[in-house]
Amino acid sequence: MLNLAALTELLASPKKIVITTHHKPDGDAMGSSLGLYNYLIQQGHHTTVITPTDYPDFLAWLPGNEDVIIYTEQLEKSAELIAAAELIFCLDFNALSRINEMGVLVGDSSAYKIMIDHHLEPADFDDYRHWDINACAAAQLVYDFIVNQLYHPELINKDVATCLYTGIMTDSGSFRLPNTSSTVHRIVADLIDAGAVNYRIHELVYNSASENRLRFLGHCLANCLEVLPEYNTAIIAVNNTDLKKFDVNTGDTEGVVNYALSMSSIKLAAFIVERSDRVKLSLRSKGEFPANEICKKYFDGGGHRNAAGGHSEGTLEHVVEKFKSILPEYKKLLKQ
Template sequence: MLPIQELYPLLSTPRTVVITMHQKPDADAMGSALGLYHFLKQLGHKVTVISPTNWARWLNWMPGCDTVVDFELNREKADGIMDQAEWFFCLDFNVLQRTKNMAPKIRSLSCTRILIDHHQQPEVASFAYGVSETSKSSTCEMVYDFITGSGHGDKINIAMAECLYAGVMADTGSFRFPAASAAVHAMVSDLKARGLDHTQVHENIYDNFLENRLRFIGHVLLHRMEIYYEYNTALIAISKKDLLRFEIKTGDSDGLVNYPLSIQGIKLAALVIDRDEERKWSFRSKGDFDVNTFARKYFEGGGHFNAAGGRSSASLDQTVQDFLEAMKQSALELQD
């Protein structure tokens, strides 16, 4: 994988470009994709954003979101667009399998694949150019670096600023996580100087849900959260019945895994949701407990040191038991 800086001189030649992100994109995935979309469009490229799956309705406010193609919903259209691609940008994921059913199609393409990502252990052999920096707060910060590093900072407009700010804000926990570096604040200062209304973006991300989500969260915290103080761990297990009862849609469970970390002494928070095809895990930690390693070792996952995800083909009850066993095996690290 060649350094992404080697792509800078090639940006002036218009190309047919596809941008994608991981399945069930969050604010950083969608924000980085759309931020890059608006930038490349200004340089004269023909650009299409394709999402591997549907996305949370509270992301629909993002400028350009109405142009995003849902691969699962419009596979024939998406395949046709990808077949024409000269450049294929892969944002906010480190291995192609994170695009779910799109992965085989991406692997079959003969175009130039480009990676911009901040997760650990990227699949570098799959990309011609790229940048992978785990120290970065978000992929949105990295897209901002790509734009300014290529000498096109003057192209940043309000649409781009809104998309990029949304992802940085979300992935830094509204700037409270350690990854909110001086460079992140300098980026935000630059976006503000260009006219960004950060309050409106915050409301679009955090104050844009339906009543059922709040009632769902209350139900989950009261009835589905278990605390294991001897292991400084909290577990939330959500059944398919819960999802149906509260009419939970894509994105409605985002952020739920962070709630137990507000409990004094809790070092590891885990959330498992019973999906149709598999059980999806989210892990968050405080301090020196590495959930990336934990997710890779026990749940076919990975991510960041303090934030990771995983999966299981076992039943909900069985994967919960698997987690409890993994928790006990990690006792020394959790009890420090």
């Protein structure tokens, strides 16, 4: 294992560095990755961000995005960069399975692995870990890593600040989730002072939907929403035919589950979607309800207490029925 002094010494001279994050990266995954990227290139490190899969178009404006390599689109180049890396930063994920086929390459690499993450139960694959489950976003931890561990607050320039602000904003639910502490607001204020234009970032992330995406959302709410009042639960289940009908792209389903949770009586919301290879499930909850427990126990997944995900090899109908069959076990919690 590396200690902080040894890691600091490694970073004192230019290194070959790869930054990666979980598959189907979201705002925090890309914001934290590109925030760290824009910090490291200021010090002359040969740095590349490699994502396991594609990610939403509404994140393509992030500073440094033009240099990102998508593993599934550049397999050979990705493998070469990972093999040559001296350090690999693993951001916003806690197990190599979260980066799909890349996990084998990263695991086999002789590079030092640095995990920066806020998910429960991290796997033991890293050499240095900056980890805190109370952090609202991996981007918050990247900020802390740069400012309070490496002591480089002066290198939080506009590009770094813009990326980290995006990560914190998206993973905190626009600063409304319970882990959005006073510390988070102080960090955000610092990022704004460093050049992050808060209203513009919000506009680029949240007000860039296509017509198809809006029509798909309308379809979900009008035709796919099921409310189970006896469990204070709502389900939105979408089949693959509907995804094709509305030409749903990566990122278009993001946040749909939050509309189900927005009802005052709902304590648990599920978005269950049939993909080409499996059925995926996203859960959101209010208060103390452990959405991550359901995903871990029943759907080979996990996450945070109020935001978690999982998947199943079964049919869409099977997954919906399985989810419903679990609810009686949690009825007391759901009715509190």
